[in-house]
Amino acid sequence: MTTAHAHGPRMNLWKHAPDVYKGMAAFEAAASKGLDPVLAELVKIRASQLNKCAFCLDMHFSDARGLGVSQLRLDLLDAWEEAPGLYTDKEQAALALTEAITRLDGGTPQGHYVPDEVYERAAEHFDEAELAHLIAQIVSINAWNRFQVATRAVPESLKGDGPR
Incomplete structure (x- = not known):
């Protein structure tokens, strides 16, 4: 049974497709190998901001704080290009690539590609x-x-007693 309520969950996909969850978890584990955990969290947060995914934002802000990422770096991540010195050159390159892959508009009428300059920067x-x-x-x-x-x-932060 699914729910169409605008502010509640529609379904527990993982309950009904546990093999999909297992596959995604395996993919996630393989993808993160060798990446700096802080950089990986910044990438996850930035993509989640672009995709407006409250569930993932809640999770990855918490995970980033657990890794010692400062609140200022988290607060300004949505405007990382306007925060000189707050993110390393490597982090900025990863964030630019994140935005290009997430949006896939290429900034031109042809669109649907990651611009060469973004890829080369990374x-x-x-x-x-x-x-x-x-x-x-x-x-x-x-x-x-x-x-x-x-x-x-x-x-997770909204379950139980409501907003905090």
């Missing part, structure tokens, strides 16, 4: 294996976002 900071894992990490969080948004997953 390639300056990541070796090929790291870059492959970074791309996989970005694809993974986009998939998680889409599952959670489609099913209207309720953020």
Whole structure:
């Protein structure tokens, strides 16, 4: 049974498709190998911001705080290009790639590609294996976002007593 309530979950997809969850979890684990955990969380948060996934934002803000990421870096992540010195060159390259892969509009009428300059910027900071894992990490969080948004997953922080 599904629910159409605008502010509640529609379904527990993982209950009805546990094999999909297992596959996604395996993909996520493989994608994150060799990536700096802080950088991976920044990427997950940025993609989740673009995709408006409250469930994933709640989870990854918490995970990032657990890794010691400052509140200022989290607060300004949505405007990372306007926060000079707050993110490393490597993080900025990863965030630019995250935005390009998540949006896939290319900024031109032809669209649907990651611009060469964005890819090349990332390639300056990541070796090929790291870059492959970074791309996989970005694809993974986009998939998680889409599952959670489609099913209207309720953020853990909002379960129980309501907003805090």
